Amino acid sequence: MTMSISTGLVSGMDTGALVSQLMQVEAAPQTALKAKLSATQTTATAYRTVNTALQALTTAADTVLKPETWTSTKGTSSTGSVTVAAATGAATGSLTFTVTSVASTHSTVSTTRWASTTTAANLTDIEVRSLDGATSKGTIALDGTESLDQVAAKVNGSKLGLTAAVVQTGTNVFALQISADASGKNAAFSLGGTESFKAASVGRDAELKIGTTADAYVVTSSTNVFQGVLAGTTITVSKEETAPVTVSVVSDPDAVTTKVSALVDAVNSALDTIKKQTNNTPGSTAALRGEYAVTQISGQLLEALSKAVGADSPARIGFELTRDGKLTFTKDKFTAALKDDPALAQTLMAGTPASNGPDGVVGGGDDVAAVPGIAERLRTAAKTASDATTGTLTSLATGQDSMGREIQDRIAAWDVRLAKRKQMLTRQFTAMETALSSLQNQSSWLAGQLNSLS
Structure with a gap:
């Protein structure tokens, strides 16, 4: 039952304000718990912010490590009326033909x-x-x-x-x-x-006459799109071409460079996020200020970027660390390295697998251990921290969540306690006002009796 607070008409005191002030004092422990809950939630959010950046880094590293990344190709055509699209893993090669007809609808x-x-x-x-x-x-x-x-x-x-x-x-x-x-x-x-x-x-098929000799042959399609004439490619024609057209599937180093560049961006984003969330300079309000479990991840990423892969330095393919702990990437240098020595570029990024050595026998004494490349080392460091089930950051964020739920339960218990305390104070002040009113009435009666005697 809700009890109204006496306004102090008899005592002259603002008993409602007194109860409010007393309740503020009584609620001090709960106020502290609410502040602690807010800090806990902010910390959990900060852990997840870093975790998200590392998951993006893991995804970018996974892309670089895919075998098809290193066999990226693109299609080229000698004329604008014929286009060629190369699918992932399309074999390199070329084809010369004339477009003897285009498809039409009956x-x-x-x-x-x-x-x-x-x-x-x-x-x-x-x-x-x-x-x-x-x-x-x-x-x-x-x-x-x-x-x-x-x-x-x-x-x-x-x-x-x-x-x-x-x-x-x-x-x-x-x-x-x-x-x-x-x-x-x-x-x-x-x-x-x-x-x-x-x-x-009249409905007719599109036709390509492949070759220019007497042994030339014809390929047809009910549409103007030809699938698989060159393995893994799609050729589209838009008009007849009597002059020979050459389409080719060639290596695409720029595509590889783009994926490696995306990995570099993900690394720098993760490093920036960690630095922001753990900023330990005077006056910093960072949620994870000086948190070693997080700052050490930056060290692991930087080590993955700076260590040699075998006997070769990452600098050979355009990787360098700046004094402020960021990674720079020279795209032209990487693309040039990829063209000049593609095996070296791939080894530095993807590493080399384990082998059984020259004798081909497992455990023969000449087995060669796997050598992780830059992308694999980055992936390992990022995934160790951000894995959805075993990641250190995941565990830390989950721990904060558990603490937050416990604090919320304690706050809820205080709500019940404070409600009872307020009810008790209200009753006490109401009883006081009632007693004062009774005394005032008795005093008035007594004064009246004395006046009547005199």
Whole structure:
């Protein structure tokens, strides 16, 4: 039950304010707990902020370590009307051809013209056949009562691979055009029935004549897209080309450089995040100020970047550390190294796997241990800290969460305790006011009695 606080009409004291002030004193431990909860939550958020940066670093390192990264290719074409896209892992090579035709869609138009699209068109069943008329594909049932619009709707709903449209060829003059849904020779058709149709366009395949000698051969496609003529590539043509066209799939060192550069950006982002969250300079309010468990991660990342891989220095492929603990990356130097000695560049970044040595026997005494490269070392350091189940930062953040839940329970217990204390104080002050009121009444009565005696 809620009890109102006496306003001190008898005592003259502001008892409501007194209770509020007393409750502030009583709530001091809970206020301290709330401050501690806020600090705990801020610390957990800071751990997760660093964790997110390290997870991004792990992802970037994983990308660099993928074998297909080091076989990146790109497609080139000698003319703008032919494009070539190389998929991941596409083999290098080239192809020369002429584009003897491009794909087209078969389309027909009715010989009859109508003055209205909403009155009966007097069309009966339309049979759909192959282009040579030898094979029936199905029949569109009509009884002559359908309007031109209704005929078009029935064609579109026939599921025979056709699309119909009513076209206006003049003032109040309409025709029915029926086209194949797909381009290419196999989608071409002929129509039978009471209405005759003329071909507006003939469906044909795109053709590439590969080679320039008598042994040249033809490759066809129902669309203008050719898949796998060169392994792992997609060739798209847009017009006929009588002059020879050469398409090639070549190595793409710039793509490798871009992925390595993304790794460098992820490293610097992680280092910046750690520095910001652990800033230990005078006056710093960083949530993880001077936290060794976090600052040591920076040391691990810097060590991964500075140590030689085997006998080779990371500086050979453009990696250098600055005095303020950041990584610089010279893209041109890396690209040049990748072109001049791709094996060295890959070894420095991805390392070398373990082997059984010259004798090929496990444990033969000449086994060669794996040598982790820069990307693998960075990945290991980042993943050790940020792994979703075993990462040190994950554990630290989870620990803060547990502490926060415990503090919240204690705060909730204080809510109950303070509510009871406030209720007790309210009763005490109310009782005081009641007693004072009673005494005041007795005093007035006694004064009245004395006055009557005199």
